[in-house]
Amino acid sequence: MTVTQAPDEKPPVPVSGQPANGHPAEPDAKSHAVSGHTIDAFHNGGFFLVQPSDAGHRAGMDAMLLAATVPDGARGLLADLGAGAGAAGLAAINRLPDLSADLIERAPVMADCARRSLALEENAHLAARARVIEADVSLQGKLRRDAGLADYAYDYVILNPPFNSAADRKTPDPLKAEAHAMENGDLFERWLRTAAAILKPGGQVSVIARPESMAEILVALGNRFGGVEVTPLVPRQTDDAIRILVTAIKGSRARMSLRDRLLVHEGAGHGFSARMNDLANGRAAFPRRMKNRPPKQR
């Protein structure tokens, strides 16, 4: 295994013009480490992730931004749907000491990485507040509950689903293909149906996705959620957005709002904006603008 740590000025995954979802955390020779895994540092060494070195979806900026949508002071239980190695869920609980996380992942290889991550000595401060649930997010009803996803159990749900379109599916790596491809076009409907079922009323769902998934996401949020806030993620001024960050509240009837964009890069170089750096490294949250009362704690 190889331990890599991203320096402060260079968060794990640079977001460039039109990146694929999930770059290697450090795109160098480390990907052929001894055991076939790498251990990558996030949040400036605040926590570490065991990831397959040469296969599967590798966590990056998307996961860090998704975690940042959980507001400061968040308490209770979070579900990370399609958690992969656990990047987004662990990023959330690393910043938020009163929050616990269930990492839901279907692919055994990735669920195994998540379990290995929790077993790392460096993550000892997180292990008691996280568990891995190997389950298909698309399950419904009794099957879903039997898999460990109880109704009305969560205060927060975050999801970073495999969102490459069918046109991008020609990848030779079947594990990567599973992580990246939408299987039949109704992925957001299935995942957001589950999110609505397992959230408490008033609970918050967060999604990071490509702008082209906007219609699908808004339709799937439908009457289940309200107070939708969409924030475009724009690499540099005048660029098209490469991602949308979407949050919504279960049962809210508030209207959707479209927030001003988050700018990834500032200035002439490849550096991140100060704000993006803070979000990527767990030093700041990206809270909603609409005020809403979080679900009551038991």
Place this chain on the structure above:
Amino acid sequence: MTVTQAPDEKPPVPVSGQPANGHPAEPDAKSHAVSGHTIDAFHNGGFFLVQPSDAGHRAGMDAMLLAATVPDGARGLLADLGAGAGAAGLAAINRLPDLSADLIERAPVMADCARRSLALEENAHLAARARVIEADVSLQGKLRRDAGLADYAYDYVILNPPFNSAADRKTPDPLKAEAHAMENGDLFERWLRTAAAILKPGGQVSVIARPESMAEILVALGNRFGGVEVTPLVPRQTDDAIRILVTAIKGSRARMSLRDRLLVHEGAGHGFSARMNDLANGRAAFPRRMKNRPPKQR
């Protein structure tokens, strides 16, 4: 009648935080002019609009921005659906000498204003390139064709539909209510169905609307249009968007893109950004980023 002319530095309608759709062009005592109409200057006196002084939807910045989405060099025929007094359609042909416009309006009072506008001496340079069609945009099939909206007849369709939600409908003025209220929630579906029917293949549709209509619009564009470009209109940095400008191409299969926002105000004062001023006054277009070949001319 009263003739007002907006000075260069102050385009017809200031866009503030959350404006209602359609402010008076000059919100002063002129609204009680002799005949019950005002004549308002647009494009720095490039053309004039007869509008009811105290009723109906009054044209403003929305109409000017909508017209700006028709690219420089545009030729052929444009349909302005729900034209009101004709602001958007006339703004388009005032900037574009090779374009003609059909102004489609259901409300007799507003269609009458549009006809009076075309009869103004000051608009003599436009009169031969515009006509008013008094018809309901929602008509279908033979009824629509009989009303003068032929299939495959238009190169461009622009629409600025009445987009206040039912919650805002409590206006005492029934004409205003008709202009502002969505009748039954499927307005964009009905209007974009008509847009798709009357456009030539490869023709461009443009919509200006509230961000909360995003899902409805994207769904209604559906398989009829592609290459959707959505541009948020943001009053000032970090504000939520107050409008979305949407363009799409009939029959295109290109993916949606979300463009960086247009900023309305710059600096500390109430002044418009230089770009916004140019767009509002017909000195610049806001063209699409995706390249597409316009429909062939007959």
